[in-house]
Amino acid sequence: MGGKRIARQGDVELTHLEQAAGPVAPTLPTVEEIEAHVSRCMGEPAFVWHEVVSTTIHVDVHVILPTDDQPYYTLFTTGMSDRAMHVPADVKMGPALRFAELLLMLPPDWFDDPRSLDELRDERKYWPIRLLKCLARFPHECDTWLAFGHSIPNGDPPAPFAEGTGMCCALLVPPVRVPQSFYDLSLSDGRSINFYAVVPLYPEELQLKLTRGTNALLERFDVEGVTELLDPHRANTCANWLDPMAVN
Template structure:
């Protein structure tokens, strides 16, 4: 990080994606992982609709792709979902109850319909940050010794800084229980493996501090009191910590 002026500058320099119109799986993916990914794709399309395109990282050994689903009449927002984080189980400590229930996961983020998701906009920090954060957290969770789950918070640097042109300074990991049914974000593959789908919820600095000091339940209560009832990113929403 020392070579760059800011955390965001490092983030967008490090990542380079290309947009593919097909959702074909990369040739280097093992047969077992390919079969498993096809199950995930089928599950997502069953609940959300057809996949519009796939973002695949160029010049990288990371197996994590991003699936893009355009807005629809029933789902009026963009959806980006990782594919590949769940190829292997995360290293959840044995002390965590029912650890096998949380070992495999994929991440998602929901963006408003006016969000410009296009190859041209990938060159801008404003358009690219959701992709960058999905990728960064997927890479983190895949690293030996790391894991994530419900209630995890990731600040944008230390000290915290705003993400791109938003008022947010980090993200919360949470099942998308407001906008999606339980059978979508917690399901089992044919071999019985449990898979969890987590949404990234951008947070204001005060919300990060509130969650850190008083816990997830208090933050969610503040969300309710503030009328925050959607996981779709809204850069104009109220700061529930105030």
């Protein structure tokens, strides 16, 4: 497990998260293949947060409980890959990037009871789940694509995801808390699924990424140990960074 992350898809910031209505893509039977793949690599999900009302795609969030070997919740989506993303024709290896699912990890004390609806009504608990669902739906509602190195702000201007955290943007990177076998999944219908970890960012981290590139930010993450395991109170890796473009 582990390893450094090198950006290959460019340093892209996409339009802020928004909602849009549209016909819902049918859930494909290959969702079971995605579930089985994650189960082999990370452990079997204990339960699924099923989406009751969907737009564009039906997004479910699967939950793997903390264990001694993996002392954190693992959350991953299914449904994002039910539709192909619109990857520009000039993107290198574009056809291989059309289908994706997302994941992140939460600390073991994030929930008292992850099945409790009362806890999920607390936005301080629910916002990472909401983020996964919004990001999974985003490329299909906005006729765009998501891949390694893409960043998505929470509004314009970016607003904190929830009370108690200053994080207001999301970055997609390769997960590092997974075995090597996790990265590549070819389904029986010929689709290749890419898995991206969602890492929430502070405004200064987004600015560094946009100014100096994804690799510059990931180098700081590697030094500070920032991964897809969410810590809403972690130190800002760019707190003392000064944007040279802002200096007169």
